[in-house]
Amino acid sequence: MCPSAHARRQRSDSLDDDERILRELGYTQQLHRRMGAFGNFSASLSVISIMSGTLLLFGYGLNSGGPAVVVWGWLCVGPLVLCLAAVLAEITSRYPTSGGLYYMARQLGGERWSWYTGWLNLLGLLGGIAAQDYGIATFTAAWANLQFGYVPTPGSLLVLYAIILALHAVLNLLGTRLMNILTSLSAWWHLAGAVVIIGALTLIPTHHQPAGFVLSEFTNHTGWSSSVYVILLGMLLPCFALAGYDTSAHLSEETSGASVAAARGIIRSVVVSWIAGGILLVALLFAIQDYAATLGSPTGVPVAQIFLDALGVATAKALLLVIIAAQFLCGYTVTASASRMSYAFARDGALPGSVHWQKISRRTAIPANAVWLAVGVAFVLALPSLYSTTAFSAVTAISVVGFTPAYAIPVLLRLRHRDRFVPGPWHLGRWSRPIGWVAVLWAVSVTVLFLLPQSSPITATSFNYTPLALLVALALAALWWRVGRHSYGVPRSSTANAHDQIKEAENII
DSSP: OOHHHHHHHHHHHHHHHHHHHHHHTTOOOOSOOOBOHHHHHHHHHHHHIIIIIHHHTHHHHHHEEHHHHHHHHHHHHHHHHHHHHHHHHHHHHHOOOTTTHHHHHHHHTOHHHHHHHHHHHHHHHHHHHHHHHHHHHHHHHHHHHHHHOOOOOHHHHHHHHHHHHHHHHHHHTTOHHHHHHHHHHHHHHHHHHHHHHHHHHHHSOSOOOOHHHHHHOOEEOSSOOOHHHHHHHTTHHHHHHTOOTTHHHHTGGGBTTHHHHHHHHHHHHHHHHHHHHHHHHHHHHHTOSOHHHHHTOTTSOHHHHHHHHHHOHHHHHHHHHHHHHHHHHHHHHHHHHHHHHHHHHHHTTOSTTHHHHTOOOTTTOOOHHHHHHHHHHHHHHTGGGGTOTTHHHHHHHHHHHHHHHHHHHHHHHHHHOGGGOOOOSSOOGGGHHHHHHHHHHHHHHHHHHTTSOOSSSOOTTTOOOHHHHHHHHHHHHHHHHHHHGGGOOOOOOHHHHHHHHHHHHHHHO
16 A cells, blocks of 8 residues: 555544544534644634733733743743643533533533533633634724824724724634634744744843842832732733643644544643743743833733834734734634634524524535624623723633633532543543642632722723623523523533443433
8 A cells, every 4th residue: 555545544543533533422524624733733723822922911910920920920921821721621622612611511410410511611712712812903093103103092993903803804714724724833843933033132122121020029009009919910911921732622623633632722822822832922921122112002011012123123023913913823722712602502502593503514614604603702792892991801811711710610510520530541640630720729719800900090991801701601591491401412422421321321320
């Protein structure tokens, strides 16, 4: 047999195994499996996006603790995020479906756990689209300020944001083959772009800040007097920047060898992002020329001001374009992940109008209606930006508060119901429980933290509306549970059914 024929045979066997596993989990194959292990990893790497999360909230970090909190917060949060990601990767290896977290919760805890996990996960993904695409709008406006002297207003930013959302929706409708290309391109673009930016900030400036400034400078512009509270608020940067790795799970029904590839995609994307993102943040901090000018930049983007002061106008504009392209690819992938989650949730009857949102395009095998639903809700989430000065940090907090408990619930259920879980081909072995408890405690702390006020005094413009968004989502979930739960039906895996039969037999005996 020639090598090419052998490779095709291996791919065919892999597809057969994937479809068999999916059938055991209760679903038939509807989406096209055209994504490999690298594409799956690239998708999560793109959603985490060191060019988005780290840079979009860089100014927030400088205000909420300054360089010391940015550096030490990043170093401390990374391993904790990795603990949560590792246990989720283990569970994903057993349940590689587009539903991801809520499907896991169904198998390990029951329908009510699954229902609320799904709604929280969906809130996190939709908040992620809003944060990423609004961030792209702000960086694009900063580039336009340098190029044309354009001064952005809340209204013009919202219009630009709507255009970016529409572009992401249209690109998502073009099929999985394009997604595989763009997510792979995104991974290389992020890594190469980071190398270029780090190199430029290291080699070109004639002045760099001393190590003492980068490692120990503390700044508090939040209005709160408690240094401890300000340090905790500064954790929003690494928490948001290192979220979204569940994308590998949501794309598992489009990935070959998903039981291993999706799990590895989760772990590798977090590790690579933590290392590369940390180096990028340190390079930016060393390159600050004027701290006050950076925070008060007329571009509205502190990173743009650092480029301008340290590298000059031409280089600043070029690097901003590199970042905007990376962020655009990130936003495209976040939209894909959110639409797959919406499709899977609707497929199981959890959304109002589920019949409409679960439809698949015959030509591209893409859930087109779910794509438009995702960008439509994301647009609504960003509307407070018209009047709120803290709207962007609130949207990012919504994403974190949606993601984190949704990540933690399957892990908690896994710890509570050890007998319900049979590990997949990728697992943590004896380290699963200790790592899992660390992850759960971390997730609870983060969720509570980002529901608290972020700036003082608390006014209509500085109000953190994250708790309000969370309450609305949970209230809608509770209401729909009472009205529409009869239509909700997540299939039970063959292992779960066998477990139930054993329990029934024990009860009879």
